Amino acid sequence: MEMFQTRSKDLSFNKNVDVNLFETTIRILGGLLSTYHLTGDHLFLEKAVNLGSRLMPAFKTPSKIPFSDVNIGKGTAHPPRWTSDSTLAEVTSIQLEFRELSRLSQDPQLVHNLPGKHDGLVPMFINTNSGQFTHKGVFTLGARADSYYEYLLKQWIQGGKTEDDLLKDYLQAIEGVKKHLxxxxxxxxxTFVGELSHNRFNPKMDHLVCFLPGTLALGAHNGLPGDHMDLAVQLMETCHQMYKQMETGLSPEIVHFSLQASDGRAVSTKVFFSRHNLLRPETVESLFYMYRFTKDTKYRDWGWDMLQSFNKYTKVSGGGYTSINNVRDPDNPGPRDKMESFFLGETLKYLYLLFSDDMELLSLDKYVFNTEAHPLPIWPSPPK
Known part of the structure; x- marks a missing residue:
């Protein structure tokens, strides 16, 4: 008992500090909930409940659309300094975690009909005062929007495939992607997913969009149309080529695609600043899903090639890995001396799962992964 009490004091959220609601939810709250389920140790649930209650002031807005930032010590919240908008991903990619926290704690406190949708696609920003979409006419599956689409499907799976509105929104969104992007x-x-800005198409794709093959495959595995899997296979090939066609074997943060015949390279890094690589997990995440569902060993081979490139160009002597500035220059990739937390939390975890011989390790019929790779149980698994 004494050891438990000592451990419980090692992590305290009573800090006078502003945190980002979205990042804290998917990383820390999701991690605590996942650890609780995997260990059965109620200490982690207690910490999750404490953190969740400290994040709740973010929802005290006129529209109930949460502020982006909250002070977990003072219990105050505010939008970013430069706007009263919150981004789509921030406000719609916290439900897996808060729904699970509410279920476990039996505390019920813890975007379906908003105007502004375009064939299931939604704009990137929501105003916290009005609760309405802003920057209408701009649609992307990349930064600021990606996990909205991912969480529509995953909430439906989490809830035992009973919430028809979530499924309807997800299916409509995928049809919108196919029609417009x-x-x-x-x-x-x-095949690639571009962006739409006021009806003008831009053949630009963030590496972040490479979550989509895995999400499509997960949906197909759960009974959604077979053409979702066909599209997953095509997009997985594209994300693979985003690595393979670069001189370091590592994908840039942003790629531009040529719609006409060019120098033979389908993928280009049109703008120099987009040539950096942040050790992101999305492609290996999708490789994990594709291998689990198809058993096709090429997905493991592609993951192995990526790992070799990470080791060759981003591994740091003395330990750790670093982001790099230029995936097109193997002689001088430009290490940044920075390793994002998602490399350990997601990229390496998905690589481990991809290469695991135990295909039931964290079974995708029992767990749903949040957007930070923390597995949460699929309901109605009873709380421990």
Whole structure:
């Protein structure tokens, strides 16, 4: 008992500090809930309940659309300094965690009909005062929007596939992607997801979008249309090529695709600043899902090639890995001396799961992964 009390004091959230609601929820709250389920140790649930209650002031807005930042010591919240908007991903990618926290704690406190949707696609920003979408006409599956689409499907799976509104929104969104954002490159016929800005198409794709093959495959595994899996296979090939066509074997943060015949390279890094690599997990995340569902060993082979490239160009002598500035320059990739937390939390975890011989390790029929790779149980698994 004394050891338990000592451990319980090692982590305290009573700090006068501003935190980002979204990042804290997916990383720390999700991690605590996941650890509780995997260990059965109620200490982690107690910490999750404490943190969740400290995050609740973010929801005290006129619209109930949460502020982006909250002071977990003072119990105050505010939007970013430069706007009263919150981003789509921030306000719609916290439900897996808060729904699970509410279920475990039996505390019920803890975007379906808003106007502004375009065939299931939604704008990138929501105003915390009005609760309405802003920056209408700009649609992307990349930064600021990606996990909205991921969480529609995953909430439906988490809840035992009973919440029809979530499924309807997800299916409508995928149809919107196919109608408005999907294109093919010139001769190589790579299928990719671009962006739409006031009805103008931009053949630009963030590496973040490489979560989509895995999400589509997860949906198909749960009974959604077979053409979702067909699209997953095509997009997985594209994300693989985003690595393979770079001189370091590592994908840039942002790629631009050629819609016409060019120098034979379908993938280009049009703008120099987009050539950096942050050790992101999305492609290996999708490789994990694709291998689990198809048993096709090429997905393991692609993951192995990526790991070799990470080891060659980003591993730091003395330990750790670093982001790099230029994936097109193997002689001088430009190490940044910075390793993002998602490399340990997601990239390496998905690589481990990809190469695990135990195909039931964290079974995808028993767990749903949050967007930070923390597994949460699929209901109605009873709380411990």
């Amino acid at each position: 999907l294109r093919q490159t010139g001769p190589s016929k790579l």
